[in-house]
Amino acid sequence: MTSGVGSTEKVLRVLELFTEERPEWTPDEMISTLGYSRPTLYRYVKALKNMGFLAANGPHGLTLGPRVVEMDFLMRKSDRLLAAGGPVIRQLAAVHPCTALLVRWYDNKLLCVAAEVSASNPRSSYPRGRPMPLARGAISRAILAHLPRKQMLEKIVENFDDLRAVGLGDSVDAIAECLRQQRKGGALIAHGEVTPGVIGVAAPVFDDSRAPVAVLCMTIERETLDEAGLSRVSAEVWDAAARLTETLHETRSDGERPENENDNRGTGKT
Amino acid sequence: MTSGVGSTEKVLRVLELFTEERPEWTPDEMISTLGYSRPTLYRYVKALKNMGFLAANGPHGLTLGPRVVEMDFLMRKSDRLLAAGGPVIRQLAAVHPCTALLVRWYDNKLLCVAAEVSASNPRSSYPRGRPMPLARGAISRAILAHLPRKQMLEKIVENFDDLRAVGLGDSVDAIAECLRQQRKGGALIAHGEVTPGVIGVAAPVFDDSRAPVAVLCMTIERETLDEAGLSRVSAEVWDAAARLTETLHETRSDGERPENENDNRGTGKT
DNA sequence: CTCCGAATCTCATTTATTGAGATTTTGGCT
DNA sequence: AGCCAAAATCTCAATAAATGAGATTCGGAG
Numbered sequence: 001m002t003s004g005v006g007s008t009e010k011v012l013r014v015l016e017l018f019t020e021e022r023p024e025w026t027p028d029e030m031i032s033t034l035g036y037s038r039p040t041l042y043r044y045v046k047a048l049k050n051m052g053f054l055a056a057n058g059p060h061g062l063t064l065g066p067r068v069v070e071m072d073f074l075m076r077k078s079d080r081l082l083a084a085g086g087p088v089i090r091q092l093a094a095v096h097p098c099t100a101l102l103v104r105w106y107d108n109k110l111l112c113v114a115a116e117v118s119a120s121n122p123r124s125s126y127p128r129g130r131p132m133p134l135a136r137g138a139i140s141r142a143i144l145a146h147l148p149r150k151q152m153l154e155k156i157v158e159n160f161d162d163l164r165a166v167g168l169g170d171s172v173d174a175i176a177e178c179l180r181q182q183r184k185g186g187a188l189i190a191h192g193e194v195t196p197g198v199i200g201v202a203a204p205v206f207d208d209s210r211a212p213v214a215v216l217c218m219t220i221e222r223e224t225l226d227e228a229g230l231s232r233v234s235a236e237v238w239d240a241a242a243r244l245t246e247t248l249h250e251t252r253s254d255g256e257r258p259e260n261e262n263d264n265r266g267t268g269k270t
Numbered sequence: 271m272t273s274g275v276g277s278t279e280k281v282l283r284v285l286e287l288f289t290e291e292r293p294e295w296t297p298d299e300m301i302s303t304l305g306y307s308r309p310t311l312y313r314y315v316k317a318l319k320n321m322g323f324l325a326a327n328g329p330h331g332l333t334l335g336p337r338v339v340e341m342d343f344l345m346r347k348s349d350r351l352l353a354a355g356g357p358v359i360r361q362l363a364a365v366h367p368c369t370a371l372l373v374r375w376y377d378n379k380l381l382c383v384a385a386e387v388s389a390s391n392p393r394s395s396y397p398r399g400r401p402m403p404l405a406r407g408a409i410s411r412a413i414l415a416h417l418p419r420k421q422m423l424e425k426i427v428e429n430f431d432d433l434r435a436v437g438l439g440d441s442v443d444a445i446a447e448c449l450r451q452q453r454k455g456g457a458l459i460a461h462g463e464v465t466p467g468v469i470g471v472a473a474p475v476f477d478d479s480r481a482p483v484a485v486l487c488m489t490i491e492r493e494t495l496d497e498a499g500l501s502r503v504s505a506e507v508w509d510a511a512a513r514l515t516e517t518l519h520e521t522r523s524d525g526e527r528p529e530n531e532n533d534n535r536g537t538g539k540t
Numbered sequence: 541c542t543c544c545g546a547a548t549c550t551c552a553t554t555t556a557t558t559g560a561g562a563t564t565t566t567g568g569c570t
Numbered sequence: 571a572g573c574c575a576a577a578a579t580c581t582c583a584a585t586a587a588a589t590g591a592g593a594t595t596c597g598g599a600g
Contacts, residue, residue, distance in 0.1 A: 106336045
């Protein structure tokens with residue numbers, strides 16, 4: 001609206017209606033929720049259906065459509081981070097019973113892209129696609145602490161209240177200082193900031209530039225781990241993240257396109 | 271363009287650039303491929319980034335963004351077909367070494383939504399998100415044969431050449447007749463129509479209405495199966511599809527929203 | 541600090557989007 | 571099979587938004 005693509009934003013607002021709580025909508029529900037006129041909403045829906053973003057479900061219901069699944073497929077196939085990270089989180093999960101996560105950093109969002117569970121009774125669930133809190137926990141701080149100064153300050157300002165609540169400091173500068181300190185200690189550790197009784201151990205992964213692109217994290221039941229175990233795990237996580245960073249740099253320069261393990265495509269039924 | 275949402279279609283055409291072959295684009299590449307002016311393209315990209323459909327990757331590269339992953343997550347969480355179908359394809363995979371697929375039917379597209387591999391050396395690969403050919407193989411015919419007359423004729427016309435090539439008949443009516451015959455034989459069987467040496471056995475799954483919403487399919491190495499085995503497998507597939515149809519009808523009426531097995535969300539790091 | 545390419549802004553011009561109401565299509569009934 | 575109400579689409583004048591050339595600013599490398 002504000003930027004010369006207002007109509008598109010209105011159209012795509014339709015897609016924002018779909019949530020875990022309400023994954024199916026009728027045109028009339030959309031009209032009354034969004035306040036669009038009938039012809040307009042139908043136009044939008046028709047266009048989104050044509051492009052595969054919406055699909056009919058039953059006589060009058062609408063759900064998200066096949067394009068969504070296809071695009072996610074495409075991302076999984078072509079995401080170097082995911083290809084390189086899969087084996088790494090599997091290794092991590094073998095170190096100690098836990099949930100090992102690979103979390104990608106989008107400028108304003110943390111999103112789990114892969115998870116491996118080795119704990120017998122996992123306390124937490126972060127499958128691919130689950131958004132993660134931006135201002136709490138080891139994962140978040142692993143990003144913040146390793147951001148270039150400028151971006152770090154931006155994010156601190158944006159999330160000031162949460163960060164102060166966790167006790168990192170009472171001013172923007174104090175928090176920045178505190179975060180910068182944490183760079184030096186290797187993996188970031190948080191005790192029960194998100195889930196009580198669960199320890200998070202996280203380390204950043206870097207692409208070519210100096211900005212972090214992802215975080216490796218192990219979440220572990222506190223009871224299963226003593227001090228010595230924690231420092232061993234912490235070293236493992238840090239090390240794994242460093243290896244992953246290394247791998248990313250390699251595949252960037254030589255192979256050009258990432259090699260997909262399973263590429264006999266276009267086949268599969270008879 | 272033709273329908274009152276032209277500008278939106280132009281914007282979303284940007285997303286269509288991203289393919290398996292080319293998952294990363296720069297603004298300049300987009301400009302020369304799409305023929306948009308510089309300010310326009312930058313406006314589009316900015317909007318798509320704001321909405322999470324695109325994300326920066328490196329200094330100038332763009333890739334698909336986090337919204338895509340989130341939306342797919344949402345679909346996986348709320349898809350009754352997927353929730354009910356998971357166990358079913360696992361059962362099927364246990365019957366005989368194979369790849370068992372659950373394929374959803376969107377009015378113009380077949381898309382694999384879940385797969386279970388039990389063959390030791392699978393010949394085919396159809397992970398979630400892989401689009402499937404619309405006019406070949408047992409899956410396709412399991413849909414076509416069970417479509418209401420009107421839609422069946424539409425689809426036959428649209429795919430006439432392919433269907434004739436497979437030998438179903440030489441006229442629209444002949445093909446329709448042939449397909450209608452196949453309704454009576456239980457599961458649909460195809461020999462090497464897509465992958466030589468691989469047999470496909472498929473059966474339709476129905477939602478409340480009479481139109482099929484999905485297909486269950488087993489793809490099996492021909493050598494591992496004799497005539498008797500094939501008819502046993504065929505009965506199993508048909509049966510499994512019937513059970514799945516049944517389950518869908520049940521969950522539709524009572525539970526209202528599908529129960530998700532693993533719903534301790536908002537948690538997972540520390 | 542300076543420079544160069546990348547990204548954004550400005551604003552007159554062009555073009556598409558919008559919605560009330562009429563109209564057609566669909567699919568739920570007997 | 572055929573009807574009826576609800577859903578979806580169409581028409582078209584009024585309204586508002588998208589467009590792009592060129593100037594400008596931003597931001598990172600040296």
